[in-house]
Amino acid sequence: xxxxxASTAPExxxxxxxxxxxxxxxxxxxxxxxxxRSLVVxxxxxxxAFSLLxxxxxxxxxxxxxxxxxxxxxxxxxxVYGLDRPFFIQFWNYFTGxxxxxxxxxxxxxxxxxxxxxxxLPVTLMIILLSILGAVTLAVPIALSVALSRRPGVTYFxxxxxxxxxxxPGFFLALIGLLYFGTVLNWAPAAGYEGNxxxxxxxxxxxxLVNCFSLVPILSRVLHSxxxxxxxxxxxxxGVIRGVRKLRFYWSYMLRPSLAxxxxxxxxxxxxxxxxxxxxxxxxxxxxxxxxxxxxxDTRDYAVVQSIVMVFxxxxxxxxxxxxxxxxxxxxxVTLS
Amino acid sequence: xxxxxxxxxxxxxxxxxxxxxxxxxVIVRKAxxxxxxxxxxxIVGESGSGKTMVCRAxxxxxxxxGAEVIGGxxxxxxxxxxxxxxxxxxxxxxxxIGYVPQSALAGPNPVLxxxxxxxxxxxxxxxxxxxxxxxxELLDLVKIRRIDTVLRQYPYQLSxxxxxxxxxxxxxxxxxxxxxxxxxxxxxxxxxxxQIMELLKEIRKELGTAIILISHDLALVDDVCDKVVVMxxxxxxxxxxxxxxxxxxxxxxxALNSSRIDIAKPGGELITIAGNPPSVGEWMxxxxxxxxxxxxxxxxxxxEHPPLFGERGGHQTACLHADKI
Numbered sequence: 001x002x003x004x005x006a007s008t009a010p011e012x013x014x015x016x017x018x019x020x021x022x023x024x025x026x027x028x029x030x031x032x033x034x035x036x037r038s039l040v041v042x043x044x045x046x047x048x049a050f051s052l053l054x055x056x057x058x059x060x061x062x063x064x065x066x067x068x069x070x071x072x073x074x075x076x077x078x079x080v081y082g083l084d085r086p087f088f089i090q091f092w093n094y095f096t097g098x099x100x101x102x103x104x105x106x107x108x109x110x111x112x113x114x115x116x117x118x119x120x121l122p123v124t125l126m127i128i129l130l131s132i133l134g135a136v137t138l139a140v141p142i143a144l145s146v147a148l149s150r151r152p153g154v155t156y157f158x159x160x161x162x163x164x165x166x167x168x169p170g171f172f173l174a175l176i177g178l179l180y181f182g183t184v185l186n187w188a189p190a191a192g193y194e195g196n197x198x199x200x201x202x203x204x205x206x207x208x209l210v211n212c213f214s215l216v217p218i219l220s221r222v223l224h225s226x227x228x229x230x231x232x233x234x235x236x237x238x239g240v241i242r243g244v245r246k247l248r249f250y251w252s253y254m255l256r257p258s259l260a261x262x263x264x265x266x267x268x269x270x271x272x273x274x275x276x277x278x279x280x281x282x283x284x285x286x287x288x289x290x291x292x293x294x295x296x297x298d299t300r301d302y303a304v305v306q307s308i309v310m311v312f313x314x315x316x317x318x319x320x321x322x323x324x325x326x327x328x329x330x331x332x333x334v335t336l337s
Numbered sequence: 338x339x340x341x342x343x344x345x346x347x348x349x350x351x352x353x354x355x356x357x358x359x360x361x362x363v364i365v366r367k368a369x370x371x372x373x374x375x376x377x378x379x380i381v382g383e384s385g386s387g388k389t390m391v392c393r394a395x396x397x398x399x400x401x402x403g404a405e406v407i408g409g410x411x412x413x414x415x416x417x418x419x420x421x422x423x424x425x426x427x428x429x430x431x432x433x434i435g436y437v438p439q440s441a442l443a444g445p446n447p448v449l450x451x452x453x454x455x456x457x458x459x460x461x462x463x464x465x466x467x468x469x470x471x472x473x474e475l476l477d478l479v480k481i482r483r484i485d486t487v488l489r490q491y492p493y494q495l496s497x498x499x500x501x502x503x504x505x506x507x508x509x510x511x512x513x514x515x516x517x518x519x520x521x522x523x524x525x526x527x528x529x530x531x532q533i534m535e536l537l538k539e540i541r542k543e544l545g546t547a548i549i550l551i552s553h554d555l556a557l558v559d560d561v562c563d564k565v566v567v568m569x570x571x572x573x574x575x576x577x578x579x580x581x582x583x584x585x586x587x588x589x590x591x592a593l594n595s596s597r598i599d600i601a602k603p604g605g606e607l608i609t610i611a612g613n614p615p616s617v618g619e620w621m622x623x624x625x626x627x628x629x630x631x632x633x634x635x636x637x638x639x640x641e642h643p644p645l646f647g648e649r650g651g652h653q654t655a656c657l658h659a660d661k662i
Contacts, residue, residue, distance in 0.1 A: 150403060234438040235446040237398055241431040242458055242507070256448040331448050332491045 034324075038317045045313030046098070049306045050091055053297070060107045060300035081107060081303075094306070104303035108296075113307045116292060121311065123193070124288040126200065127280060128273050130208035132266065135215035139262075143220040144250065147227035158224070162217035174210045174283045181206055193287055207280040215269060222265055226258035233257070260327040260334045267323025271316040344414060344515060344547050345372040345395065351408035352390050352399065352571075361407060364617045365390050365571040367655075368409070369645050370564075372515065377541055377548045379558030381593070382568035383614050388551045389439065391568070392517050394419065395549075396436050397426040413515075432461075435508030435546075437501070437518040444504040445492035451476075451503055452488040458510035475506040479536060498529035505536065509544070516540070517549045534561055555582060555593050567593070570614050570625040572642050577652040586654040588630045624657070632658055 061077050062069065078084050082093060097104060103113035146158045181187045193203050230236060231254070239253040278290030289308060296304035327334045352365035365387040372378045380388050393399045394406050395418065406419035413434070421429070438444045445454055455472040464471055469488075476484045479502040492500055501521055508516055518537060522530040538561055541548050552558050558565050559582040567575040567582075567590045575587040585591050592610045612629040615621065620642075621628070627637040636657060647653035 234440055234443040237401075238436070238438055238444060238504070238507070239446065240398055240401065241396055241436045243427055243431050243461065244457055252449055252453075253446060257446070333447050333493050 031325075034321055038321060041317050042310075042314050045317070046095070046306070046310045047091065049309035049313065050094060050302075051087070052309075053300060053302050053305050054087065054090075056300075058300040060302055063299045063301075064107050081105075083302075098307075098310075103307040106296075106301055106304050108299050108301045108304075113303050116304060117289065117307060117311055120287055120289040120292045123200075123204075123286055124274065124277050124281070124290060127204055127207050127211070127277050127286070127288065128270060130201075130204055131211035131215060131273065132270065134208055134212045135219055136266075138212060138216045139219035139223060140255070142216070143223035143227055144254065146220075147224055147231060147254075158220075162221055165213050166217040168213060170210055170214060171279050171283060173213055174207065174280060177206050177210055178283065193285075203284070203286060207277070207284050207286065210280065211273065211277075218269065219262055219266060223258060223262045226261055227254060230254055230258045256330050260331045263327045263330065264320075264323050267320045267326075270319045274312050274315055341374060343371050343412075344374045344376075345549075346412040347371065347391070347395075347409070348412070349409035350391065350394060350406060350411060350419070352387070352394055352404055353407040354402075354404045355407075362618050363407070363571070363620075364404065365394075366408075366620075367572040367642055367644065368568070369573045369653075370566040370576050371649070372547050372549060372564075374514070375541065375545045375547050376564060377538070377550065377562045378564045378566060379550045379552060379562035380566045380568060381552060381555050381558050383553060385570075385614060385617070386568040387571040388568055389519055390571075392436075392519055392549070392551060395515075396434055396517060397421075397430045431458075431508075431513075432511045433514050435511065435513035435516040437504050437508050437516065437521050439519040440523055442497055442500060442524055445500055445507075447492055449491075450488065451490055451492070451495075454503070454507060455488075455510065458507040462511050471510075475510060476503070478509065478540075479503070479506045481506075496529075497525045498532060501525065501529075501533055502536065505533075505540070509540065509546070512544070513546060515547045515549065517551070519551045520553070521550070522552075537561070555590070556597050558582075570620060571617070572625060572655065573645060574626065574655045575653065576645065581652050586652065586659045587626075587656045588632045589626045592629070624655075632656075632661065634658060 061074050061081070061083065065073060065077065075084070082090060085093075094104065101114065103117070105112060106116060142158070146154055149155075182189065187202075189203060194200050235257075236253050239249055244253060275290075277288060278294060280286070281288035281291045282294075289311075293305065293308045295301075296308065324334075347368050347370055350365060350368040351363060352368075353361040353363045355361045368387065368391050370378065370380075380391065382388050390399070390404065393402065393404070394411055395413070397418065399405050400423070409419070411418040418429075445451070449457075452469070452472060455475060456468050459468050459471055459475075466474075472488065473484050476487060481487055481499065481502055487495070487499070487503075492503070495503065505516075505518075505521075516537075521537070522533050525533065534557070537548055537550065540546055550558060550562060555565075555567075559580065563579050565575075565577055565579075565582050566573055567585075567587065569589045575582075575585060575590045577585075582590060582594065585594055589610075596608045596610055610629060615625055615628070621638065623636075623638040623640055624630070624643055627633050630637065634657075643655045643657050645653040645655045646659065
């Protein structure tokens with residue numbers, strides 16, 4: 001069979017235009033672009049975090065010194081923290097400081113802000129990590145088995161159960177959970193905390209479980225509807241006919257083409273959770289970063305607030321970037337913009 | 338290597354979607370045709386005539402759509418495919434019968450490279466050389482050049498024609514005796530369409546694979562196939578050898594023939610078939626084409642849908658009044 005040169009030419013050109021190597025170059029360029037964009041976003045988050053509190057009422061120095069401090073003492077402390085200087089000079093000093101690893105000092109407790117963050121952020125991140133691990137290990141099999149079951153009753157039950165679970169307020173579940181597991185069964189200590197890894201799990205599993213009550217319904221619903229779309233695709237039929245083995249079939253023919261929207265949603269949910277775990281931290285009295293932030297806002301502790309908000313912003317930017325990248329790696333049709 | 342005789346024989350096949358409370362919804366009734374070894378058979382009909390369902394009955398993927406064969410026989414090399422279990426299907430499906438799906442654009446799995454998809458298709462087959470070498474041979478067989486590049490690519494990086502070639506290569510991986518191509522040229526432009534048709538013809542000639550070609554293009558099917566099967570509203574209405582559809586005997590085939598765009602007079606009006614095919618579940622008594630038929634007589638609308646008259650293997654027509662046409 002001699003190849004029909006003239007007639008296959010247009011297809012060949014198309015194939016050549018999209019050589020994998022050129023794809024790699026395009027991917028690298030997109031990645032560099034995304035990193036640059038993240039830096040720009042990071043800068044603005046930093047600037048906004050810095051300026052918001054300064055333009056809101058309340059004086060951190062007076063808060064720190066108490067009501068009977070003399071004017072001289074206030075002015076002196078203000079000078080120590082550089083708050084008497086013009087706004088942009090203050091920002092510049094903070095900005096250059098951050099790049100040298102100096103986040104400033106808390107006006108209130110005189111602790112290094114970097115120390116505040118490094119002790120309290122891991123607690124919050126651990127809650128979020130546990131929540132995600134739990135939610136993914138539950139949501140994926142649930143969505144998959146509901147999509148594969150052809151009985152309409154199963155889908156109906158799934159929709160009802162997820163709606164109910166989503167409608168229950170987290171703080172309510174947290175209180176009930178604390179009452180039951182904390183005091184009746186004694187499975188989760190109602191207060192206190194232990195910083196090291198395996199030990200802290202017994203304090204963190206319950207807040208993570210409560211988070212799952214809202215995460216699992218959201219993730220499994222989205223994944224379920226993507227799976228239903230995928231099941232109608234012609235290539236799934238091709239996979240069945242080809243006799244692809246069970247596990248590989250579930251992964252390559254069902255989950256992988258369906259997961260991208262769920263992954264992107266999950267990365268967004270992580271951003272929401274970072275701001276939202278403060279409720280869990282308060283109810284379970286965990287020393288998380290959210291509680292520190294609330295306290296710092298209360299006392300107008302500029303140095304602490306601006307750095308925590310900046311870290312939150314950077315985490316959100318980073319996580320959404322990872323989410324997009326994962327979506328792309330799972331399914332090359334997803335474009336990284 | 339080439340065998341003679343009947344490879345696949347469908348006898349009064351009925352396909353339906355069972356419902357726990359309501360009656361089973363019948364979507365195909367009286368599908369009758371046969372395919373010989375190495376023969377190229379075309380199935381023609383409007384959308385919803387049951388062409389694809391008949392294919393799924395042959396390839397064994399009705400169940401996942403909630404449908405099943407509820408009557409008749411699907412004999413493939415002496416085995417009734419409508420009666421075998423899912424575990425038997427596993428050793429049969431995609432091995433002795435290859436399948437090229439309906440739409441070229443959605444056929445290949447979007448998240449796997451061409452190399453991985455070919456490897457999956459080749460996995461349970463034995464042959465000379467490594468999987469990679471055999472993948473290259475297959476791509477060469479379907480006339481893809483720059484094979485090394487294509488192997489590393491994802492389907493979205495290929496044109497529709499290339500994707501369909503890859504699908505044909507995958508279907509041929511197990512050296513099937515029968516290849517089913519369900520509207521393999523849908524969505525492809527005309528020059529690519531004719532290339533794919535040429536490719537199918539060559540595959541049949543070189544490998545001796547019997548091919549079922551599903552299409553709604555009567556002219557195309559009549560041109561490339563040895564036998565043409567015309568379906569309307571879930572029934573086979575006419576079966577005939579090559580070229581015989583130029584002198585069709587069933588009013589539906591006549592209507593299809595006269596609505597061909599390629600024989601329309603320039604500037605003249607295009608001829609269409611009056612009315613729509615009856616919807617599934619709303620089939621009337623008697624001939625299901627009767628309402629749209631210009632040769633209709635009183636006895637057409639009573640009793641069962643007419644069976645195929647004529648000798649099996651020859652020109653058959655499911656019309657009570659074929660002799661008057």
